[in-house]
Amino acid sequence: MHVRTQVPLAPLTTLGIGGNAAVLAELTDPADFPDVVNLARREGARPLVLGGGSNILVADAGCGVPVVRMATQGAVFERDDDGEAVTVTVQAGQSLQDLVEETISNGLTGLETLIGIPGTVGATPVQNVGAYGQEVADVLVRVTAWDWATGREVTLSAENCRLGHRTSIFKHSTRWTLLTVTFRLRPSELSTPITYGMVARVLDVPKGTPVLLAEAAAAVLTVRRSKGMVLDPGDSDNRNVGSVFLSPVVDEKEAENLRAEQAPVNTFPDSLTRVSASWLVKAAGFTLGQAIAPGIRMSTKHFTLVAEGHATAREFAEAARAVAEAVKETTGIQLTPEPDLFGDEPAYLHLKQSALAAAAG
Numbered sequence: 001m002h003v004r005t006q007v008p009l010a011p012l013t014t015l016g017i018g019g020n021a022a023v024l025a026e027l028t029d030p031a032d033f034p035d036v037v038n039l040a041r042r043e044g045a046r047p048l049v050l051g052g053g054s055n056i057l058v059a060d061a062g063c064g065v066p067v068v069r070m071a072t073q074g075a076v077f078e079r080d081d082d083g084e085a086v087t088v089t090v091q092a093g094q095s096l097q098d099l100v101e102e103t104i105s106n107g108l109t110g111l112e113t114l115i116g117i118p119g120t121v122g123a124t125p126v127q128n129v130g131a132y133g134q135e136v137a138d139v140l141v142r143v144t145a146w147d148w149a150t151g152r153e154v155t156l157s158a159e160n161c162r163l164g165h166r167t168s169i170f171k172h173s174t175r176w177t178l179l180t181v182t183f184r185l186r187p188s189e190l191s192t193p194i195t196y197g198m199v200a201r202v203l204d205v206p207k208g209t210p211v212l213l214a215e216a217a218a219a220v221l222t223v224r225r226s227k228g229m230v231l232d233p234g235d236s237d238n239r240n241v242g243s244v245f246l247s248p249v250v251d252e253k254e255a256e257n258l259r260a261e262q263a264p265v266n267t268f269p270d271s272l273t274r275v276s277a278s279w280l281v282k283a284a285g286f287t288l289g290q291a292i293a294p295g296i297r298m299s300t301k302h303f304t305l306v307a308e309g310h311a312t313a314r315e316f317a318e319a320a321r322a323v324a325e326a327v328k329e330t331t332g333i334q335l336t337p338e339p340d341l342f343g344d345e346p347a348y349l350h351l352k353q354s355a356l357a358a359a360a361g
């Protein structure tokens with residue numbers, strides 16, 4: 001384990017915003033995890049866990065509590081006795097993108113439409129990562145985690161992780177550090193049925209059609225690129241966290257009205273109906289590329305916020321507040337922020353409060 005002090009966190013996040021970690025430990029060897037436990041004891045605080053930094057906003061003042069960056073690597077594939085499935089157990093620091101590519105080349109279905117999502121495998125159960133018809137809940141078997149409340153390593157079944165729409169017991173909690181994640185995938189050259197209209201259109205197939213795994217992934221990447229949802233170092237819209245807001249739940253009447261306005265309204269695995277947050281942002285009158293706060297503007301490709309220059313967490317929080325307020329005023333619908341917040345700062349406490357209030361139901 002490599003420990004450093006006063007480490008700038010901005011370069012370790014996709015937004016490129018925020019102050020220093022007072023202490024940052026980078027874990028590359030899973031066998032060194034006891035050193036993380038000892039560090040936390042010395043510092044007198046549970047650590048914050050950092051993966052690829054693609055879903056966090058770091059406070060301008062940085063983090064006083066220790067930060068552990070999960071950089072453990074490796075995936076072990078095991079075929080079930082009956083040959084019906086393959087389980088893959090993956091170290092938390094492994095890149096999701098690399099894992100998805102490996103499963104596709106091994107002829108395994110279950111993760112192919114998650115191609116292009118940045119970050120680590122260990123973060124995927126945290127918000128039940130999902131995209132274009134697949135989500136972690138479909139294939140998760142179990143996780144192993146360090147439980148800071150009991151001081152023990154535990155194994156939690158998928159059921160005990162209580163995965164919901166972009167949430168789980170791990171979201172908004174510092175209790176567990178995920179160490180490994182086990183998925184169950186099915187051997188097949190074909191993808192799960194393509195359920196997203198945009199992806200089906202790229203493939204030129206009717207919705208509900210399975211296609212070759214590599215074709216499904218390529219189509220998803222085409223759709224993602226059109227929205228700037230694939231990180232590309234040369235892209236001026238690169239500094240983002242994907243979706244700033246969760247897709248809000250709407251009732252039947254709202255769904256009917258929104259569908260009449262051609263809004264993307266979908267029913268999700270939890271049986272709730274949601275409308276696209278980015279559609280609401282557009283409906284509130286925002287335009288692509290529009291400046292929202294100093295250093296923060298709309299992406300030029302999609303209705304999400306991107307950072308520029310020396311943008312600060314305060315500015316990002318102000319921009320998110322301005323967008324949410326405008327959406328509330330024009331559509332009556334409340335948006336909830338998706339990224340997690342590292343460090344406490346009055347300027348963005350309203351984001352944290354609104355996320356926690358929404359999570360509490």
Ligand SMILES: Cc1cc2nc3c(=O)[nH]c(=O)nc-3n(C[C@H](O)[C@H](O)[C@H](O)COP(=O)(O)OP(=O)(O)OC[C@H]3O[C@@H](n4cnc5c(N)ncnc54)[C@H](O)[C@@H]3O)c2cc1C
Pocket residue numbers: 014048049050051052053054055056070092116117118119120121122123124126127128129130131170176177178179228229230231240241242243340
């Ligand atoms: C361009 C872009 C597109 C995106 N598209 C999607 C999408 O389609 N669908 C989707 O669901 N998300 C999407 N995201 C969000 C993000 O990529 C995912 O949430 C991803 O899982 C975050 O992984 P990470 O390793 O970067 O986590 P981080 O941002 O480092 O951390 C996110 C949260 O998880 C916690 N965490 C991370 N690792 C662990 C661990 N080992 N144990 C315990 N807690 C941990 C952190 O403490 C933090 O609270 C997108 C982001 C970007 C920038």
